[in-house]
Amino acid sequence: MTSVRAKAAQIIHQVTHKHIPLKLEDSLLSPQDRALLQELVLGTLRYYIKLNAITAALSQNPKSVSGTLLESLIACGLYQLLYTEIPAYAVVNETVNAARELKLGSCTGFINAVLHKVCSEDTDAEKFVLKEHEIFAYPKWLFKRIKKNYPKNYREVLSGGNEKPSMWLRVDLNRISLADYIEMLKKENIDICRTLEPSGICLSKTCPPSMLPGISQGLCYIQDASAQLAVTYMAPKENERILDACAAPGGKTIHIIESTKGNADVTAVDIHPQRLERLRENLKIRGINLTIIQGSAADPDKWWDGKPFDRILLDAPCSGTGVIRRHPDIKFVRKEKDISELIELQMNMLEALWKLLKHGGTLMYTTCSILKEENQIQINNFLYIHRDDAELEEIPESQHLPSDDGRDGFFYAKIRKK
Ligand SMILES: C[S@@+](CC[C@H](N)C(=O)[O-])C[C@H]1O[C@@H](n2cnc3c(N)ncnc32)[C@H](O)[C@@H]1O
Structure with missing residues (x-):
C-alpha cells in the first residue's frame, strides 16, 4: 500500500503540474490517515509556490527539479517542517521513505540536503531572496x-x-432550534466557537461530515457563513x-x-x-x-x-x-x-x-x-x-x-x- 506522504506527493503533482482539480476521496485510508492526507495536500497547495521557490533557491540545478514529482514531494516535506508540529526527524525519514516508494531513491541525498538546510536555516523571505508573489504563495x-x-x-x-x-453549518430551523442542535453536537463532543443568527454554527475544529448528527437526514448543511448570508x-x-x-x-x-x-x-x-x-x-x-x-x-x-x-x-x-x-x-x-x-x-x-x-x-x-x-x-x-x-x-x-x-x-x- 502506498504511504500517505507518497500519495500526497502524487495528488499535489496532479494539481500543480497537470492542473487537475483536487479530489481527495480515498475510502481505503483509515480516518486518521485521511485527515493527515488532507492536511498535507491542502497545506502544501496553499504554500506550494513559496515552498517551491525555497527548493529552487537551495538547488544547484533548479531546472532539473522543476515540474517533477520530486518537487511536489519536497514541497510536502517543507510544508511539514515550516507549518506543522510534526518533528523534523519524522518529516525527513518519512519523506525519504516516500521517495523510495515513488522510485525516486536516487534523489534521497538531495531531499535530505534540502530538508536539513531548511531545518537549520532561518527561513524568512530575505534569507531565500523570494519574490513578493512567492512570499505570499x-x-x-x-x-x-x-x-x-x-x-x-x-x-x-x-x-x-x-x-x-473554519467549518460552518446551517441548521434547518423548521425541524430543530439552533440551541437544540448545539446540544446534539455537545453530546457527540463537537465544540462550537460561534454562531450566526438565525441558523449558522461555527465548529471549533473541522470534523468528518459523517460525525455530524442528523446530517444524512438533512438536519444541517455544511455551508460557510458568507454563503448563508x-x-x-x-x-x-x-x-x-x-x-x-x-x-x-x-x-x-x-x-x-x-x-x-x-x-x-x-x-x-x-x-x-x-x-x-x-x-x-x-x-x-x-x-x-x-x-x-x-x-x-x-x-x-x-x-x-x-x-x-x-x-x-x-x-x-x-x-x-x-x-x-x-x-x-x-x-x-x-x-x-x-x-x-x-x-x-x-x-x-x-x-x-x-x-x-x-x-x-x-x-x-x-x-x-x-x-x-x-x-x-x-x-x-x-x-x-x-x-x-x-x-x-x-x-x-x-x-x-x-x-x-x-x-x-x-x-x-x-x-x-x-
Ligand atoms: C457558485 S456555484 C453555485 C453554488 C450553489 N448556488 C450552491 O449554493 O450550492 C456556480 C454554479 O454555476 C453553474 N453554472 C456554470 N455555468 C452555468 C450556466 N451557463 N448556466 C447555469 N449554471 C451554470 C455551475 O455548474 C455551478 O454549479
Missing part, C-alpha cells in the same frame, strides 16, 4: 490582480486566502415565485426552501448534469420536490415557461478567489484568461435573467470572488446600462474578505427592477 498573475484590487491591504487579503478555514440578504418570502439560476449542488436552494417553509414556488437551474445529481440527492434526503432544469442561465429562452419571477438568485460561476483557502487548487487550476471569460458569462447571465424578473422584483447577484472586475465593476456596468429600470437595494454589506473575520470572501448585490 500566489501565481504571479493573481498576485498582481489582487494587489491592483487592494493596493492598501493586499498583504492581509493574500494572507487571509492562506488561512485554514446570500439567502439571508435575498430575504425570500412565502408564496413567491423564485428562480435559483446556478443552483447546484443546492446549498442556497435548500436555504431558500427552508426560509420560505416550503411555501414558495422554486425553480432550480444549473448547466452541469453531475452537479445537478448532487442537488437532487440533497433535496431527496430532505423530501423536497421542486422544478429542476438542466440548462444555461445565459440562455433562458430554451427553458423558461414565460411566467416572470418575484425573486432571482444568480450565484454566478466565478474565479473562486474568495474561497481559495478552502480550495487552494484554484491557484493552479485557474488561468488568467478564465477571468475575462467568466466576466463575460456573468454579464450574459445578468442580462438574460433580468428579462425573467417581475417589475418590483429583486435579483440577488453573488459570487465567491474578491475581484472587483467580477463584482463591483460588473454590477456598476449593469446598473449603468439599466439606469432606467434597475436600482441597487441596500443590504448590510457588499464585499466580504476572508481577512475581515474568517468568513469566506463573498460579494452581494441586490438589484430591484423599477
Whole structure:
C-alpha cells in the first residue's frame, strides 16, 4: 500500500503540474490517515509556490527539479517542517521513505540536503531572496490582480486566502432550534466557537461530515457563513415565485426552501448534469420536490415557461478567489484568461435573467470572488446600462474578505427592477 506522504506527493503533482482539480476521496485510508492526507495536500497547495521557490533557491540545478514529482514531494516535506508540529526527524525519514516508494531513491541525498538546510536555516523571505508573489504563495498573475484590487491591504487579503478555514453549518430551523442542535453536537463532543443568527454554527475544529448528527437526514448543511448570508440578504418570502439560476449542488436552494417553509414556488437551474445529481440527492434526503432544469442561465429562452419571477438568485460561476483557502487548487487550476471569460458569462447571465424578473422584483447577484472586475465593476456596468429600470437595494454589506473575520470572501448585490 502506498504511504500517505507518497500519495500526497502524487495528488499535489496532479494539481500543480497537470492542473487537475483536487479530489481527495480515498475510502481505503483509515480516518486518521485521511485527515493527515488532507492536511498535507491542502497545506502544501496553499504554500506550494513559496515552498517551491525555497527548493529552487537551495538547488544547484533548479531546472532539473522543476515540474517533477520530486518537487511536489519536497514541497510536502517543507510544508511539514515550516507549518506543522510534526518533528523534523519524522518529516525527513518519512519523506525519504516516500521517495523510495515513488522510485525516486536516487534523489534521497538531495531531499535530505534540502530538508536539513531548511531545518537549520532561518527561513524568512530575505534569507531565500523570494519574490513578493512567492512570499505570499500566489501565481504571479493573481498576485498582481489582487494587489491592483487592494493596493492598501493586499498583504492581509493574500494572507487571509492562506488561512485554514473554519467549518460552518446551517441548521434547518423548521425541524430543530439552533440551541437544540448545539446540544446534539455537545453530546457527540463537537465544540462550537460561534454562531450566526438565525441558523449558522461555527465548529471549533473541522470534523468528518459523517460525525455530524442528523446530517444524512438533512438536519444541517455544511455551508460557510458568507454563503448563508446570500439567502439571508435575498430575504425570500412565502408564496413567491423564485428562480435559483446556478443552483447546484443546492446549498442556497435548500436555504431558500427552508426560509420560505416550503411555501414558495422554486425553480432550480444549473448547466452541469453531475452537479445537478448532487442537488437532487440533497433535496431527496430532505423530501423536497421542486422544478429542476438542466440548462444555461445565459440562455433562458430554451427553458423558461414565460411566467416572470418575484425573486432571482444568480450565484454566478466565478474565479473562486474568495474561497481559495478552502480550495487552494484554484491557484493552479485557474488561468488568467478564465477571468475575462467568466466576466463575460456573468454579464450574459445578468442580462438574460433580468428579462425573467417581475417589475418590483429583486435579483440577488453573488459570487465567491474578491475581484472587483467580477463584482463591483460588473454590477456598476449593469446598473449603468439599466439606469432606467434597475436600482441597487441596500443590504448590510457588499464585499466580504476572508481577512475581515474568517468568513469566506463573498460579494452581494441586490438589484430591484423599477
Ligand atoms: C457558485 S456555484 C453555485 C453554488 C450553489 N448556488 C450552491 O449554493 O450550492 C456556480 C454554479 O454555476 C453553474 N453554472 C456554470 N455555468 C452555468 C450556466 N451557463 N448556466 C447555469 N449554471 C451554470 C455551475 O455548474 C455551478 O454549479
